[in-house]
Structures are given as C-alpha cells and as structure tokens.
Amino acid sequence: MQLPAIPRPLARVVGALPAFPASLAFSAAGNLAAWPALRGLDWGEVRGRRFCVHVRDLGLKLYFSVGRKGFVPEVASSADVTFTATTEDFVRLGLRLEDPDTLFFNRRLLIEGDTDLGLRVKNMLDGVEFEELTRRLPAGLGQVVTGLRQRAQMQA
Amino acid sequence: MPSEPLLELICPAGSLPALKAAVDHGADGVYLGFKDNTNARNFSGLNFDEAAIRQGVEYAHAKGRKVLLALNTYPQPGEVARWQRAVDRAADICMDAVILADPGLMAYAARTHPDLRLHLSVQGSATSYEAIEFYRERFGIQRAVLPRVLSLAQVEAVAANTEVELELFGFGGLCVMVEGRCLLSSYATGDSPNTCGVCSPAHAVRWQQTPKGMETRLNGVLIDRYADDEKAGYPTLCKGRFEVQGETYYALEEPTSLNTLEMLPEMARLGIAAIKIEGRQRSPAYVAQVTQVWRAAIDAVKRAPESFAVAPAWHGQLDKVSEGSMHTLGAYYRPWK
Amino acid sequence: MKLSLGPLLYYWSREDILAFYEAAAGWPVDSVYLGETVCSRRHTLRLPDWFDLADRLAAAGKEVVLSSQALIESESDLKALRKIARNEKYLVEANDFGAVRLLAEQGVPFVAGPTLNAYNPDTLALLRDLGAVRWVPPVEMPAKMLQAMPVPEGMETEFFAYGRLPLAFSARCFTARHYNLQKDDCQFKCLDHPDGLTLRTREGEAFLTMNGIQTQSARVYSLAHRLDELAEAGVGRLRLSPQSQRMAQVVTVFRELIEGRLPPAEAPARLARLMPGEPCDGYWLGQAGLDYQPERAAFGRSGVPAANVRGQEAAPTPR
Numbered sequence: 001m002q003l004p005a006i007p008r009p010l011a012r013v014v015g016a017l018p019a020f021p022a023s024l025a026f027s028a029a030g031n032l033a034a035w036p037a038l039r040g041l042d043w044g045e046v047r048g049r050r051f052c053v054h055v056r057d058l059g060l061k062l063y064f065s066v067g068r069k070g071f072v073p074e075v076a077s078s079a080d081v082t083f084t085a086t087t088e089d090f091v092r093l094g095l096r097l098e099d100p101d102t103l104f105f106n107r108r109l110l111i112e113g114d115t116d117l118g119l120r121v122k123n124m125l126d127g128v129e130f131e132e133l134t135r136r137l138p139a140g141l142g143q144v145v146t147g148l149r150q151r152a153q154m155q156a
Numbered sequence: 157m158p159s160e161p162l163l164e165l166i167c168p169a170g171s172l173p174a175l176k177a178a179v180d181h182g183a184d185g186v187y188l189g190f191k192d193n194t195n196a197r198n199f200s201g202l203n204f205d206e207a208a209i210r211q212g213v214e215y216a217h218a219k220g221r222k223v224l225l226a227l228n229t230y231p232q233p234g235e236v237a238r239w240q241r242a243v244d245r246a247a248d249i250c251m252d253a254v255i256l257a258d259p260g261l262m263a264y265a266a267r268t269h270p271d272l273r274l275h276l277s278v279q280g281s282a283t284s285y286e287a288i289e290f291y292r293e294r295f296g297i298q299r300a301v302l303p304r305v306l307s308l309a310q311v312e313a314v315a316a317n318t319e320v321e322l323e324l325f326g327f328g329g330l331c332v333m334v335e336g337r338c339l340l341s342s343y344a345t346g347d348s349p350n351t352c353g354v355c356s357p358a359h360a361v362r363w364q365q366t367p368k369g370m371e372t373r374l375n376g377v378l379i380d381r382y383a384d385d386e387k388a389g390y391p392t393l394c395k396g397r398f399e400v401q402g403e404t405y406y407a408l409e410e411p412t413s414l415n416t417l418e419m420l421p422e423m424a425r426l427g428i429a430a431i432k433i434e435g436r437q438r439s440p441a442y443v444a445q446v447t448q449v450w451r452a453a454i455d456a457v458k459r460a461p462e463s464f465a466v467a468p469a470w471h472g473q474l475d476k477v478s479e480g481s482m483h484t485l486g487a488y489y490r491p492w493k
Numbered sequence: 494m495k496l497s498l499g500p501l502l503y504y505w506s507r508e509d510i511l512a513f514y515e516a517a518a519g520w521p522v523d524s525v526y527l528g529e530t531v532c533s534r535r536h537t538l539r540l541p542d543w544f545d546l547a548d549r550l551a552a553a554g555k556e557v558v559l560s561s562q563a564l565i566e567s568e569s570d571l572k573a574l575r576k577i578a579r580n581e582k583y584l585v586e587a588n589d590f591g592a593v594r595l596l597a598e599q600g601v602p603f604v605a606g607p608t609l610n611a612y613n614p615d616t617l618a619l620l621r622d623l624g625a626v627r628w629v630p631p632v633e634m635p636a637k638m639l640q641a642m643p644v645p646e647g648m649e650t651e652f653f654a655y656g657r658l659p660l661a662f663s664a665r666c667f668t669a670r671h672y673n674l675q676k677d678d679c680q681f682k683c684l685d686h687p688d689g690l691t692l693r694t695r696e697g698e699a700f701l702t703m704n705g706i707q708t709q710s711a712r713v714y715s716l717a718h719r720l721d722e723l724a725e726a727g728v729g730r731l732r733l734s735p736q737s738q739r740m741a742q743v744v745t746v747f748r749e750l751i752e753g754r755l756p757p758a759e760a761p762a763r764l765a766r767l768m769p770g771e772p773c774d775g776y777w778l779g780q781a782g783l784d785y786q787p788e789r790a791a792f793g794r795s796g797v798p799a800a801n802v803r804g805q806e807a808a809p810t811p812r
Contacts, residue, residue, distance in 0.1 A: 045200070099442035102477045105388055105411070110365060116200050116358035123201030126439045127171035127208075230612035233641035259590070260615025281608070284565040286574070286591030293594070305664030310566055333708070334564055337608055338661040340701075342633045343710055343782035346775070350610060350631070375781055378694045394661075398700065399693045400671055407692050407703065408667055487664040493676040 052079035182451030185222035198353030222252035228277035281336035321429035328434025411480035497524035504683035518553035635779035636791035656734025687737035712773035717760035
C-alpha cells in the first residue's frame with residue numbers, strides 16, 4: 001500500500017516542534033483510540049519503563065510510558081527502548097500488514113536499548129486481535145481503519 | 157482407519173491471532189507453547205496461557221484442524237513436575253499431540269496418558285532410524301521431526317527403515333546446528349535452548365546504530381555490524397560475521413531462511429507426513445503470508461506431482477519475509493554441507 | 494577422583510595419533526576414550542586401528558572406552574556404530590540414542606555420553622535402567638544443577654573438566670567452508686589445524702573454534718581450581734579433552750591436584766602456560782560459558798562475587 005509521502009516542509013515543521021507536546025498528543029490519542037483494547041493485557045513488567053517512538057521521516061521522537069490508566073507522556077530525552085521507523089512503516093505495522101521481523105531484516109525497523117522490553121511489547125500487541133482493536137475504537141474511526149487495511153490487503 | 161497423513165502443513169503460532177491466521181489460511185495443524193521455559197520459544201510476551209490455548213483449540217477443532225503442543229525443552233532437577241503438569245494439561249485440553257524432546261518426560265507421558273499422541277521434537281536430535289526406533293519402542297512415538305542436517309537421500313533412508321511418521325522443516329529460520337545439541341547461545345549468554353527455551357535471548361541482545369554501522373551484540377560479544385544498505389539477520393551466533401585467518405565473513409551461515417518448496421514432489425514421493433513452518437516468534441502477518449503460499453504449493457503437488465512447478469510469485473512472497481531476504485535448501489541439498 | 498582422557502576431537506595424521514596414544518599409555522590417567530566422534534570422513538585411523546590401539550592401551554593398564562560418533566547421518570555411519578556397539582571387549586560411550594538402542598538390545602553396560610542430554614533425574618534413571626553405568630552430563634551443566642541431581646545407585650558421574658568445550662554439531666563442515674570447499678571434497682583440511690581454527694569477533698576477541706562439523710569454544714574450560722566443588726557435586730571422574738601440545742603436562746597437573754600435591758589455587762597459573770587459549774569456567778557457575786571467575790564459589794558459601802575477568806586478555810600463551 002502506498003501511503004502519501006510526507007511533504008518536506010511539513011516534516012521540517014514537525015521535527016522542530018518541542019518533543020513534549022507531541023508526546024502529550026500522541027499519548028492522548030493512544031488513550032482514546034487504543035487503550036480500551038489494550039488495558040486488559042498484562043502490563044506488569046512494562047509499567048514505568050520509558051518508550052521512544054522515533055518517526056524517522058518526520059524527525060519526531062515521542063516519549064511515553066504505560067501507567068495504570070493508559071499511556072503517560074514523558075518529558076525525556078532518553079528511553080529504555082527506542083523504536084525507529086518511517087511513518088508509513090509504523091502505520092503498516094499498526095494495521096498488521098507487516099511483520100516487524102521482516103522490517104527489521106530489511107533495516108526499516110530499528111530497536112535500540114532494552115531489546116527484551118521491545119520484543120515483549122511487540123509480542124503483547126501481536127496477541128491482541130485486530131478486530132478486537134478496531135471494535136473498541138471510537139465510532140467511525142474503526143471503520144476507517146478496517147477499510148484502510150482491507151484496501152491495502154487487496155492491493156498486496 | 158484414517159489414511160496415512162501426507163504433507164500436512166504444520167504452522168507456528170506465538171499468539172491466538174497467529175493461530176487463527178494459520179487456520180484461516182489453510183494450516184492442517186498449528187503448534188504452540190505455554191508461557192514458560194517448557195518450550196523452545198520462551199520469549200517475553202509470547203505464547204499462550206491456559207485460556208488462550210483453550211480458545212485456540214476450540215477454534216482449530218471447529219474447523220477440523222489440529223493443535224500440537226511443544227514441550228520440547230529439557231526438565232531440570234527439582235522442576236520436573238512443572239513439565240509433567242504441562243503434559244497433563246495438554247491431555248486435559250485435548251491437544252492432538254505433544255512434541256517432546258526429553259526421554260524422561262516421554263516415559264511419563266506414555267505411562268500417564270497412553271492415549272496422548274507423542275511427537276519427537278527436533279530438539280531430540282534424532283537423525284537416524286536407530287534413534288527414532290529407540291523412541292518408538294520405548295515410548296510409542298508416532299512422529300519424529302528431523303533436525304535440519306540430513307540430505308534428502310539420507311531422509312529417504314530413514315523413511316525406509318521406520319514406520320514412524322516423519323516431519324520435515326519446510327520453511328523459516330535455519331538452524332545450521334543439530335537442534336538440541338547446540339550450546340552456542342549458553343556459551344555467550346548463559347541461556348540455552350535446552351534448558352531455558354531460548355537461543356540468543358533478547359535480554360542479552362543489543363542493537364546499536366554506530367558510525368561504523370548497526371552493531372549487534374550478544375552479552376557484549378560483537379556478532380555483526382551492518383552497513384546501511386545491508387540486510388540484517390537474527391542476532392544468533394551462527395549467523396554472525398567473524399574473522400578466521402584474516403578473512404571476515406559469515407563463518408558459519410549467512411542470514412538466510414530455509415525454503416524447500418522445490419523439493420515438495422520428492423517429499424511427497426518419500427511419504428513425508430508433515431511439513432513444518434518455523435517461526436512462533438513471528439507476527440500473525442508472517443504466519444498468514446507463509447501459510448497461504450505453502451497451502452497453495454502443497455495442494456498443487458498433491459493434485460499433480462509430475463507437473464508441479466514452483467510459482468515465481470511464491471518465492472517472491474516468501475523471500476520478502478525471510479531473514480536476509482534470501483533462501484537456501486540447507487542440508488537437504490548436499491553441496492550446502 | 495579418577496582421570497580420563499576424553500575422545501580425540503581433532504583430526505591428526507596417523508603418526509601423530511599413534512604417537513599421542515603411545516605417550517598416553519604412560520600418563521597417569523585411569524581411562525582412555527577412543528574413536529572418531531566428530532566426522533566420518535576422517536580416516537587416518539580406521540575402525541580396526543582404533544581396536545588395535547584399544548588393545549595396546551588396555552595392556553598398559555588403562556580402562557578403554559570406545560566413543561561413538563555424535564552425529565549419525567548415513568547408513569555407513571550406522572554400520573560403524575554397530576561394529577562399535579557390538580564389540581565384545583570394551584565399554585562403549587553412547588553419544589546418540591541410536592547407540593543407546595543398540596547397546597540396550599544387547600544388555601551390555603555403557604557410558605552415557607554428554608550429547609545424550611541427560612538434564613534430569615528421570616532421564617538419568619531411564620539410562621541406568623537401559624544399562625548405563627556412568628554418565629557424562631551436558632558440558633553446560635552448572636554445579637548447582639549437578640548437585641541437585643540424584644544419581645542412581647551404581648552409576649558414576651564423569652565431568653568434562655578440561656579442554657575446549659564441544660558446543661555444537663552441524664551437517665555443514667565449517668573448516669571446508671573456510672577453504673571454499675564442499676564437505677564431500679574437503680581435502681581433509683582439518684589436518685592443518687590440530688587444535689581447530691580460531692574464529693574471532695570483528696573486534697579481535699577469540700570466540701569460537703571451528704573443528705570440521707563441530708564448533709568449540711575458543712576458550713579452554715578448566716575446573717582444576719574447583720576440585721573440591723566437583724567432589725561435592727558427586728563427580729567421580731574428570732574428563733580431560735586432548736589437545737595437540739603439552740597434554741602430558743596437563744594430565745600431570747590434574748594428577749598432582751587429586752593426589753593433594755598441588756594446591757587447587759595454584760592450578761590456574763600452572764595450566765595457563767599449557768592451554769591453547771584463555772581459560773573459562775562460566776558454565777560451572779551457571780553463567781555464560783565464556784565467563785571466567787576463578788575466585789567465585791559455585792555453591793555460594795564464600796559469597797564474595799569476584800570480578801569477571803573476561804576481556805582482560807593475558808599475554809598469548811607460547812606454543
């Protein structure tokens with residue numbers, strides 16, 4: 001699936017944003033969209049650890065941790081584990097169109113820091129059924145996401 | 157009497173969605189493990205708890221597919237009961253078979269659950285019919301998974317001398333060493349497949365982007381360093397680049413996957429009971445993609461073995477998800493050795 | 494505590510092998526394990542030659558054990574295995590369950606080798622019932638696991654206590670691969686490397702040793718300084734794995750140790766000059782095999798965790 005490339009000027013603007021507001025927005029969005037489907041997972045070993053999602057093409061680093069009530073934005077410049085990929089690849093991972101190992105072999109996904117923590121989260125998320133995720137999304141959004149995924153699968 | 161199985165497609169599942177992906181895309185059987193070191197893919201966050209296993213078995217059985225439980229590590233003193241309880245649970249959940257490596261545990265399973273079907277795991281390292289017959293005579297195993305070390309001619313000799321069904325690895329990560337007899341991981345990290353159910357455990361792995369390239373370290377030991385345009389492999393010792401007599405290369409094996417699609421007609425002729433796909437640590441997306449290709453290929457070979465040809469698209473789809481984006485026939489093809 | 498000379502893991506010329514065992518006949522070891530355990534292509538000694546050697550060593554007063562090949566692939570491998578298993582004179586070390594089957598069929602006593610993967614009491618008891626009178630635990634077994642293992646009555650524990658660790662077997666020959674040769678046409682390159690070929694990381698750390706289809710550690714496992722712990726864990730016999738140079742002196746060090754003529758604390762210094770690589774003892778401590786912490790107690794009584802000296806490369810040992 002071809003997702004539109006991010007226009008360069010936009011990337012520059014986004015990359016220049018201070019990290020915390022972006023992390024805040026990301027965590028808020030995550031709590032709204034994904035947390036209802038994820039709250040039931042066994043987060044015990046993960047609580048309090050700091051994650052960084054580094055969106056390479058946007059030059060954007062999002063820091064957060066997982067607390068009892070969902071994602072918590074972090075003011076930080078370091079994390080226990082950092083995932084680096086492009087916007088498109090993160091989206092493809094999110095839509096379950098791509099296997100993380102495949103992206104890793106192709107150097108499109110980098111996991112730095114605590115590898116065990118990174119793989120644990122990856123495996124935990126793999127254990128959630130896609131339908132379960134979309135079913136709990138706010139009305140409308142679920143349909144959009146499902147539609148996107150189906151279109152991409154048909155194109156593959 | 158059911159007929160002898162032929163080329164059953166046995167697919168990996170590290171989670172319930174992966175199991176469903178395998179079943180939905182045509183697996184005849186799915187193998188999985190509990191969330192502990194009773195199986196050889198004991199990775200954080202991976203595998204099944206009791207509830208997920210029951211759901212999985214229900215889902216697969218409703219569609220007429222099998223579920224096999226891997227209990228293929230070696231119990232250790234003081235903990236044997238935990239492996240035995242796992243066998244009991246397998247019988248209780250109505251698993252179609254348990255895949256075991258340890259003879260002591262096999263004896264327990266045969267004694268306690270005489271109706272439970274036993275498969276000899278690849279971790280049992282049986283490479284000859286003498287070894288396979290040992291497990292059959294003593295414990296009544298019905299299937300053996302062969303280590304990825306025999307050529308196809310050697311497989312044929314094994315098949316000719318035992319009535320135990322044979323299961324061969326068809327696709328996925330390639331162990332170059334005889335499974336069950338490789339201690340490289342514990343030499344570097346302290347954790348071995350035999351005792352901990354892990355090879356090159358994630359807690360010992362560090363990936364780091366450096367000015368010289370992306371480095372992979374295992375407990376501090378530099379396994380490889382990749383330039384920006386190079387494909388990467390798993391951080392396993394046997395796929396690293398090392399220096400031998402002044403030459404730096406993949407001294408043991410390249411990062412590559414096993415792919416035996418083109419050998420399917422031969423495997424059918426030898427009466428191979430099942431083809432195993434490696435990759436319980438992979439995501440549901442991988443399981444779906446690989447299962448789909450192998451289902452099509454096995455159906456094609458069963459329909460018309462003489463005219464079977466590997467569709468180029470199959471290789472393309474499989475290479476895409478392969479380690480190093482390459483594939484090999486491994487030991488099945490003699491010159492590889 | 495008894496001493497055994499483990500099977501020769503490398504490939505040497507006929508003259509060198511014969512000279513080695515000629516000398517070994519006079520070394521203070523109790524047992525000698527004979528035979529090719531690694532690769533069926535190796536043939537400077539054929540099976541009848543090994544039987545001859547066995548007779549000579551037995552005549553010199555050694556207990557002789559014939560070791561079977563660990564990785565059996567072909568029908569000819571099985572033929573050789575049957576000849577070894579059905580010899581009527583000598584104890585056999587079974588390194589594969591095919592060998593166990595053949596030995597149990599005949600109802601003869603045998604040694605359960607390290608590649609049988611006996612990790613628990615049930616499997617050990619099963620091996621005893623099948624006829625094993627001695628077992629060699631997997632080389633990665635830690636002291637604590639060994640100590641927790643109830644060894645059946647009438648069964649002796651032999652432990653791999655000195656030598657490069659045999660870590661893995663493959664169908665592929667890594668030595669042939671190094672020379673861009675196929676295994677079937679390997680030109681017997683192993684002959685050029687009497688202690689294997691060292692594999693280094695890209696940072697120059699000696700890491701592994703390629704020995705044909707076998708992969709060994711580059712470091713030399715040595716538990717000489719841990720004689721008391723070995724005894725405490727129930728070990729009755731120490732296996733010393735052959736190396737091409739100075740093996741006689743290695744045997745002497747261990748003999749002096751078990752006779753109390755050499756304090757264990759002095760063993761590392763004596764052995765350092767005799768080893769083909771740096772030492773390690775991590776497996777015994779339940780750690781990474783390549784670790785070396787000679788000061789650390791395996792059973793945790795002295796309780797002082799010593800620094801891990803891995804990485805502090807000592808001066809290369811002279812050959």
